[in-house]
Amino acid sequence: MAHRGRFTFTATCGFFEHIKVNSGTLIFVLTCVMSLFSIASAQAQQDPGRSEIRANSEHNSQAKLATFAHMLIDEGGSKIITDIASTPATAFSALPTSTQSRAPVHSEKQLDLSLISDTGFTLNQGFSDSAFWLKIPVKNPTLQQVERLVVVGNPQLEDVSFYLVSEDSAEQFYFTGSSKPFYERPWLNTAFVFPVNLAAQSEAQIYLRIHSNKAVFTAIAIKSHQSFQFQEGLTRLLMGIFGGLLFAFSLFHFGLYFSNRSRQYLFHAIMSLSFVLLLLQQTGTLYPLLWPEFEFWNAVAGSVFAIIAGLFTALFSYDYLNIRRYRKPRSVFVLLCFLSTLALVNLLFLLKPEIYFQIAIPFTLVALVIGLGISLSGITRPGYKTHYHCLGLFSLTIGVLCILLVNLQFSDSSWLLNVAWPVACTIHVFAQSVALFDKQHEEKMTVLRAQDFKLAEEKALIEDQQAALLKERKTNEEQYNTLFAQQQSQAILEKKIKKRTEELDHAKQQITELTITDGLTGLKNRRYLDEIYYTECKRAQRQQTWLAIVLAELDDYFEIIEELGEQAAQKALAATARQLKKASGRASDVVARYDVATFCLLLPNTPDNAAQDIAETLRANIENTLCEFENQQMKLTISLGLACVVPQSVADGFHLADNSHKALMEAKKKGGNQVVYFTPEHDV
Incomplete structure (x- = not known):
């Protein structure tokens, strides 16, 4: 249960969350601080009616x-x-x-x-x-x-x-x-x-x-200059702190409005800002800062700020006191507020200040007394306290009376304007803020109490449901145990089947790989090459891209067999295969063993100049490769035949393989260790 006079609000600040503040203590401390600022400011200005000459x-x-x-x-x-x-x-x-x-x-x-x-x-x-x-x-x-x-x-x-x-x-x-x-x-x-x-x-x-x-x-x-500068500096400092705190307070309520979208925060923020501007205008602070060239606006700015402050004080009080509960419709009150404001603004520009003052001040006092009466009626209403709102309206009424006493020459004391009026505005702003927080807290607590009651009912209903569910749960547990045993048996069986299937798939994959792989070099074999070659011809024909074939044959292969034996020749073939794998840098390139000592490099989507560069690089890498066998070094060379075409039909693709073979034969005739690119002259 929440204690009366306490409210909780969430500050969107990186250091504080869910700060609990005692509302009475808050308003007392803030009022004392702001009152001290006002009194110090008045003392800094040295009330001339009481000051004396500092002389002998x-x-x-x-x-x-x-x-x-x-x-x-x-x-x-x-x-x-x-x-x-x-x-x-x-x-x-x-x-x-x-x-x-x-x-x-x-x-x-x-x-x-x-x-x-x-x-x-x-x-x-x-x-x-x-x-x-x-x-x-x-x-x-x-x-x-x-x-x-x-x-x-x-x-x-x-x-x-x-x-x-x-x-x-x-x-x-x-x-x-x-x-x-x-x-x-x-x-x-x-x-x-x-x-x-x-x-x-x-x-x-x-x-x-x-x-x-x-x-x-x-x-x-x-x-003296020294006395004036000291008092002026102190006055500006205190007024800066005074206005800054109220302005920050107004911005804080603007932030609460944008986070909560409650119009009471908006009304309070505009009301606070209007009182800040009114007090600063009365001290002449705004004239040099904001409108030093607009004398006419400077003459009426204070009255405009006072009208805005009064209007939003009325709107805040209307919303806070929930005046709509009375029989008079809400629109009548709002209409009266705006019409009164428009009337006061028009009177401001049409009447003399003395007559305007004699009209505006009584109107303000009557409005404050009416609001104070409505607020007092809410103090004794059960579950809804308005004592802080009463305090704020009462302090504002006292402040307006102070202005009335001074302007009607009932008092010559500047203390009423320099201290009593700012303090009254300060108490009003902070008291209304505390009242707003207190109301928000009370509304939240009402909602929480209703939620607690609803939760208690739901808890009793849940307990009844739990008793019925407990019996059903025992039956379900027995069924679950039976199903669990069956699921365990099924899971074991499925696991065995899955394992066996994976083993069969792996074996099938190995058999398939063996059927398309050359056992000596580890390259794809002629069977795989024939299958993939047809697919690449169709793709090149459909996409109208280049297709290149390089046939490479190890030079002097049979001489190596005669001189060093079959094992040396196999080692030379393996070394050549490794260089071919390095030459095919793309995943789409296909390297296969074409014949005994002949290899095929299929290059999809490769223009003739790029294919020639690959072939020449491969020839150079083989030439620079030394193959050792029984402490003897074999220098290997290869002959390469290259043919490229953009196939218009599948037949062009098959002619491409023949052309590559013709180019290879031409390279062998020229002594080997070279690349021959097929041209029409080779087609004999």
Whole structure:
């Protein structure tokens, strides 16, 4: 029996198989890890509302950047830097805090940049058509030039302009924003970074103009190069790990989908990938990497990713919670999802961001609450637990509420966006994954229990059948023993018959071989040659191929008998036969003893020039062969007659043998030890 809260899945990896994981432990560990990444990332960015200047203790007590910065609201958004620079200080107001509202500025304090390494504040003005001007008086009382960076942290702001004004003239100015090409930024970074170079013993004013159709919520900080590079490197590292893990998790579910073909894995994979892209888009990471030249798409990409994430969250929940069990047909729910998505996409391009936000966020919250209610109803349902799915939807609801609180100016804490929202998305993704694995495990266990019950029934039936078969088996054993004895007797008899048949076949084969083999030379005899010669003539006539005959006769054969005796002549014939065997290199060639000292070499499918080469090679090999007999060496030579033809009839084949014999006689007349090829002149 499987324990509740545990699931088993097979990882297609070379090192792991059938890994059992405790689902509660998994979601707790993964959530903690991803939360730590998010918190560390937020700390690396240094929440500007809480950071302080790292300087001497005398200056640090009153050197928060918010106390030096002043703000002017340009309701029409038509003012330029010359208008703002000539505006008196009393027209500016101090930044509002949690304890006091916006108040006029009666005196300006200058921020000493030489003592600044990292300080900032959070600006939250919500949705507004106005442009916001920030003024920060700065000074450098030292004898060296001071270099600092002004960082505007929200990458979604559409228009961010920077001016460094000294003595009523702009020494440095930059025009950036999410609506402008990425490569026009003075510092290629996901945030808006502006370099400030303040000469020795000089004073200036930093002006920032911020305008956006979206909510104006951003961190503004002044950092040293070293502090910025360290925090930026750490942030990129942590965001890379954060996004990489979620992206790998999405790819893992894509792999599970392609292996199992379960659409729940596909919905979860697309949902996870959409949340990854949404979080990366909100941090500005995707703009320089994927579409640095497409400002319009960059403005709406986050909303599109959010719509896709919401759509596939709904589809996943519909499939996971098995909403089809309700009376409403499945098509209605799917149709509503797609129509809602199309409506949100159209509203995205038709309405202002403020109005769109006011519509989309409540719609999302209502959808999440409905899904959460359905999921909660499944917790108490027997045999089907949805607690992990509830946890995921609840965390996502909390994350959406955090965004709502920040954009409606109920909170100025960037912690809600930098930590709470990523953590909520992380918990949602991992909780839904654990819920999916838990459901798959429960379904498998249900199937296994049904299989166990069915197996138990089949086992009882098998036992009854075995009892009946046991009786039948005893009867069969008796019959088998009788048959086995008969089979043994029959096998012995068949073995004897087979052995005797093989002996007779072998004897017959030996007799047949003896009738066609010459006993002295081991070559085929004249009888065999006559049989095979007719067959080869017919084949050559049918296939219209060459047929060659070489008749070879040992020279001075009878002189050898007279001088050395019959045994020496037989030895010379055997040596000649061995050379003839070597000359016939193909299986189709036939070597036979034609007469007392005459041999025949039948060469099917051999042209005249090739036959002449074979004959000449044979003559040379015989000439170079020394035959020893009783310590005497005999030098052997042969005369060869060759005839070749492409037979048009069987008669041509028989004429071929006569022609070869005539050529042999011609070779003997010429003194032997030579090859004569038959020509018409030899036909006397």
